Amino acid sequence: MSRYQLAGQAALTALVGILSYFIYKLYNARVVFWRLKKLGLPMPPWNPILGHLPILPSVLAKLPKGAMQAYMFEIISKEFEASDGLYYIDLWPFSMPMMIISDPLIANQICIEYDLGKPEMLKPFFKPIVGGEGMFIMNGERWKRSAVLFAPGFAERVILERTEQIVEETGEYVKRLREYVKSGEMFELDNLTCWYMMDVIGTVTLNDRFMSLTSDNVLATAMRNQLSQHMREEELNPFKRYNPMHPIREHQNSKKMDEYITNQLNKRYQEWKNTDRTSVPQTKSIIDLVIADYMRERTVGDKLDASFINWACAQIRLFLFVGHDSTAATIVYSLYLLSKHPEYLERIRKEHDKLFGTNIDDVPSLLKKQPSMINQLPFTTAVIKETLRLFPPAAAFRGGEAGVFLSDSHGARYPTEGCGLNVLHNVIQRNPKYWPRPNDFVPERWLVGPDHELYPKTKGAWRPFEYGTRNCVGQTLVMLDVKITLVMVVREFDVKDAYAEFDKFNGWENDKKGLKMIDGERAYQFSKGSAHPADGFPCRVYQRN
Numbered sequence: 001m002s003r004y005q006l007a008g009q010a011a012l013t014a015l016v017g018i019l020s021y022f023i024y025k026l027y028n029a030r031v032v033f034w035r036l037k038k039l040g041l042p043m044p045p046w047n048p049i050l051g052h053l054p055i056l057p058s059v060l061a062k063l064p065k066g067a068m069q070a071y072m073f074e075i076i077s078k079e080f081e082a083s084d085g086l087y088y089i090d091l092w093p094f095s096m097p098m099m100i101i102s103d104p105l106i107a108n109q110i111c112i113e114y115d116l117g118k119p120e121m122l123k124p125f126f127k128p129i130v131g132g133e134g135m136f137i138m139n140g141e142r143w144k145r146s147a148v149l150f151a152p153g154f155a156e157r158v159i160l161e162r163t164e165q166i167v168e169e170t171g172e173y174v175k176r177l178r179e180y181v182k183s184g185e186m187f188e189l190d191n192l193t194c195w196y197m198m199d200v201i202g203t204v205t206l207n208d209r210f211m212s213l214t215s216d217n218v219l220a221t222a223m224r225n226q227l228s229q230h231m232r233e234e235e236l237n238p239f240k241r242y243n244p245m246h247p248i249r250e251h252q253n254s255k256k257m258d259e260y261i262t263n264q265l266n267k268r269y270q271e272w273k274n275t276d277r278t279s280v281p282q283t284k285s286i287i288d289l290v291i292a293d294y295m296r297e298r299t300v301g302d303k304l305d306a307s308f309i310n311w312a313c314a315q316i317r318l319f320l321f322v323g324h325d326s327t328a329a330t331i332v333y334s335l336y337l338l339s340k341h342p343e344y345l346e347r348i349r350k351e352h353d354k355l356f357g358t359n360i361d362d363v364p365s366l367l368k369k370q371p372s373m374i375n376q377l378p379f380t381t382a383v384i385k386e387t388l389r390l391f392p393p394a395a396a397f398r399g400g401e402a403g404v405f406l407s408d409s410h411g412a413r414y415p416t417e418g419c420g421l422n423v424l425h426n427v428i429q430r431n432p433k434y435w436p437r438p439n440d441f442v443p444e445r446w447l448v449g450p451d452h453e454l455y456p457k458t459k460g461a462w463r464p465f466e467y468g469t470r471n472c473v474g475q476t477l478v479m480l481d482v483k484i485t486l487v488m489v490v491r492e493f494d495v496k497d498a499y500a501e502f503d504k505f506n507g508w509e510n511d512k513k514g515l516k517m518i519d520g521e522r523a524y525q526f527s528k529g530s531a532h533p534a535d536g537f538p539c540r541v542y543q544r545n
């Protein structure tokens, strides 16, 4: 047999192998749904070969490019609703079998009653961002150990002690906004706010000032680059989406992040070793917590273990990602909603005047002197909670288990084994069954008592940070970050979205199909790590008269 024949035969064998593997996986995926369908469980029309893939084109045609995936599941739940807030969907090979949950009572079973863990399918999403296994996707004892370790760093008192550092970073953000006022330029507020929040989380995790609003910090830049490399869901052009340079760039970003963090860890370890431990300030930054934990089990050595460094890099990268991304989106949406509701903008400004006095330049020193003042802003808190209700930046994703059945309000039972459970916060938090005026921005609903008509009708209808043991460890920090930002921004600036101008510039203003809107909302949520306002929220800022 000639060399060419041998090569041809090897290629054919490989092809047959790949095809057989594909058919085997396809069979396994579809057979699960064939059984579920036979049980009469709720799902859209299903095809034994293609699963639910055939329904996607018509659903996606109703959404703008890049819209977050949860909108797609929302449309399906409305068009094919056969159950009480739950359906199954088979999108193999793009995802594992999934149950889509749009009812708070079923979500409570998942997150509180059964306290289900994280599924395998989250790993490929987090891998390039975090490097190793971050606590977000851990389960069992490994998760418990990390949760216990990091909890003190996020305690309310400890977070409040961060006020001074956060105020410093917010001062830099305000300076950048003043520059935009001066230049009159249109710019993406979301992008600017992501860099700002990156600087905030840099101080919380590493005690390090990135100053990335004014200069190029290697770690912050590599993390933001990594995120934009990784979030290519909206890229339809396969040459861009599957560009062979992407894995190389991802590897380079990963290396830069790990090198930077390793240097910080080593530096902190040397400081730690050379100081009298009783006099070391207990900052409870993430880096200090992990080093203190490391030393609990070891004697002082020359250097940190490589395995510890790998583990610590993954946790720190995780905090840098989750700690900046969703909070930035919440700040932008808060400013956007206030700009659309002058009556509430007026009210929040009055609340700030009353507490801090009318000289806005006094705010940083007042907050630094007395951080607890930030807890005396009920209306500001209501604005943030209402923003998180209308535009939740995250969702819950858990893994089903054998023997765990979810029940609907009629008592029907649904198996979860082998399924990813996707809880749709955007649908639950606008469900008219639980929310009066579900699509309106009504901060007052957070200031009224249970007898008032605006009061949410059930526990669990508001769940931006989720409930149960796996809820968001950073929620106190989020509230502090957003409150400080609003206090230092809303009285000095008027923010106006510039979507009309942006669309005109891009030639989209005559888009007859209205594809740049979702339910009349131009600032719909984009998939970009967590959900961010579409097109980065183009805007202009003005100095307030």
Ligand code: HEM
Binding pocket: 135, 136, 137, 147, 201, 319, 322, 323, 324, 326, 327, 330, 392, 393, 394, 395, 396, 397, 398, 463, 464, 465, 466, 469, 470, 471, 472, 473, 474, 475, 477, 478
């Ligand atoms: C507006 C901002 C934020 C929102 C809406 C948000 C939302 C969430 C949600 C919904 C979960 C649970 C996910 C699930 O159940 O599958 C979660 C978990 C988590 N969040 Fe946040 N988050 C925010 C900001 C932050 C910040 C600032 C940090 C830390 C600096 C953080 C750290 C984490 C961690 C570590 C977990 C995993 C907790 C665990 O598994 O035990 N998040 N977050």
